[in-house]
Amino acid sequence: MTDPDSLKEPSIRFSYWIGERDLQIQPETGMWCDAFPLQPDAGSSETAITYGDYFAGVRAFLVLDDGIRLYHALNRLFEGSRSFQDIDAIDIHLIKHGEFYHPGRVDIHLRGKTVSFLVNVALSKPGMATAQNEFKLLERLSQTGCGQFLPEVFDLKQIRLTNGLALWIFSAEWLHEFHEWHISRNPSDGKPGIVVWDPEQGHQWLSPHQSGMVYHRIAEILTCFYQLETGNQIFPWHHAAGDFIVRTDADQVDVRLITVRQYHSMMDMEMDSPENVFLSMMLFLCNLSIRTRLDRLDGTGDYIWADSSVIDFTVAGFMDGLRKKEPLPFLPKHPADCFLEYVHAVTRDDMDQLCRAIVDAYNPRAPEMPIIHTHLQDHATSLFHALGL
Numbered sequence: 001m002t003d004p005d006s007l008k009e010p011s012i013r014f015s016y017w018i019g020e021r022d023l024q025i026q027p028e029t030g031m032w033c034d035a036f037p038l039q040p041d042a043g044s045s046e047t048a049i050t051y052g053d054y055f056a057g058v059r060a061f062l063v064l065d066d067g068i069r070l071y072h073a074l075n076r077l078f079e080g081s082r083s084f085q086d087i088d089a090i091d092i093h094l095i096k097h098g099e100f101y102h103p104g105r106v107d108i109h110l111r112g113k114t115v116s117f118l119v120n121v122a123l124s125k126p127g128m129a130t131a132q133n134e135f136k137l138l139e140r141l142s143q144t145g146c147g148q149f150l151p152e153v154f155d156l157k158q159i160r161l162t163n164g165l166a167l168w169i170f171s172a173e174w175l176h177e178f179h180e181w182h183i184s185r186n187p188s189d190g191k192p193g194i195v196v197w198d199p200e201q202g203h204q205w206l207s208p209h210q211s212g213m214v215y216h217r218i219a220e221i222l223t224c225f226y227q228l229e230t231g232n233q234i235f236p237w238h239h240a241a242g243d244f245i246v247r248t249d250a251d252q253v254d255v256r257l258i259t260v261r262q263y264h265s266m267m268d269m270e271m272d273s274p275e276n277v278f279l280s281m282m283l284f285l286c287n288l289s290i291r292t293r294l295d296r297l298d299g300t301g302d303y304i305w306a307d308s309s310v311i312d313f314t315v316a317g318f319m320d321g322l323r324k325k326e327p328l329p330f331l332p333k334h335p336a337d338c339f340l341e342y343v344h345a346v347t348r349d350d351m352d353q354l355c356r357a358i359v360d361a362y363n364p365r366a367p368e369m370p371i372i373h374t375h376l377q378d379h380a381t382s383l384f385h386a387l388g389l
Helices: 053-077 125-141 208-225 274-293 309-323 335-343 347-358 370-386
Strands: 013-018 022-024 087-096 102-110 111-124 153-160 166-173 178-186 190-196 232-234 245-249 252-257 263-265 294-296 303-306
Touching: 013 053, 053 087, 053 111, 053 153, 053 166, 102 245, 111 125, 125 153, 125 166, 125 263, 153 245, 178 294, 190 208, 208 245, 208 252, 208 274, 208 309, 274 309, 274 335, 274 347, 274 370, 303 370, 309 335, 309 370, 347 370
Parallel strands: 013 087
Antiparallel strands: 013 022, 087 102, 102 111, 111 166, 153 166, 178 190, 178 245, 232 263, 245 252, 294 303
């Protein structure tokens, strides 16, 4: 590829879209000047942020500084030499609105081929702080042995528009054919199940086998990132926020984690003894098993509690993730074998207390707390049995 200073912005045709190809908007017309949907007091500017600000910010992210961030993306996405002069057009899509970001997709049309990458655009003050922290975490964790479960990140930049608006944007790999999923009620029988939001093929209902694979893989991924020596883990994460995305292939399901908000230990204890290591692992599993059963109906509706069969898949995924860990020098056996010996000393009352200790650490005003408390005792019993106790 040629040097980035070869970018000639006026020669590139830009187009701007709401959704996939749902609605195209033009600069200074129609929705371009409409206010962006932000929570009250969430904006970083006293003036209303518009759709035009969003698209102008993404365009500036691509073309400023001699197009260095566009250059980086092309370098990652294309093999062989490519020049900015080869670009026929660039489409910028606003995909969705999230709590912290407004994710978009950039499609680059070049010599008859199209490649895409993600832009996470932070317009609110909390979003801007989150973007800087998350970019660093994704960059760091992608270098670990579990990095294949995360999108690769490219660039992070603060953009200041001519109207004074400041926003943070980071670019990352667009995971093709991976889609958001949520629990919904199947119209054929009214029973809850997992539906995958595929904008091209339409909603796809997963079979019970595929749904089990989703929960198994999620538990395996989170356990992979869990550090036995420190208790560091990815948390918080939420199914309702679409943190995990899935790709189906025949009867198989692949899963990726697309966001890492924090990475730290939830336990105020030193991992200086086998007992503390195992207790931390047990608390991690309790938290994992509770959180994985929570979703919002259709992504935005009331909280819903997944069927107890999810626990078996969660435990199996946790154990598979544990078996991939390296041995610890102070343990006589592999951590997975030692953990199984440890849990056989756990009583039914112990399990109930462990689950309650986890829930007591949650925000008591969180909207999901009523449904957690309703099901917690039965959940502890199911987890106890899923561990073969």
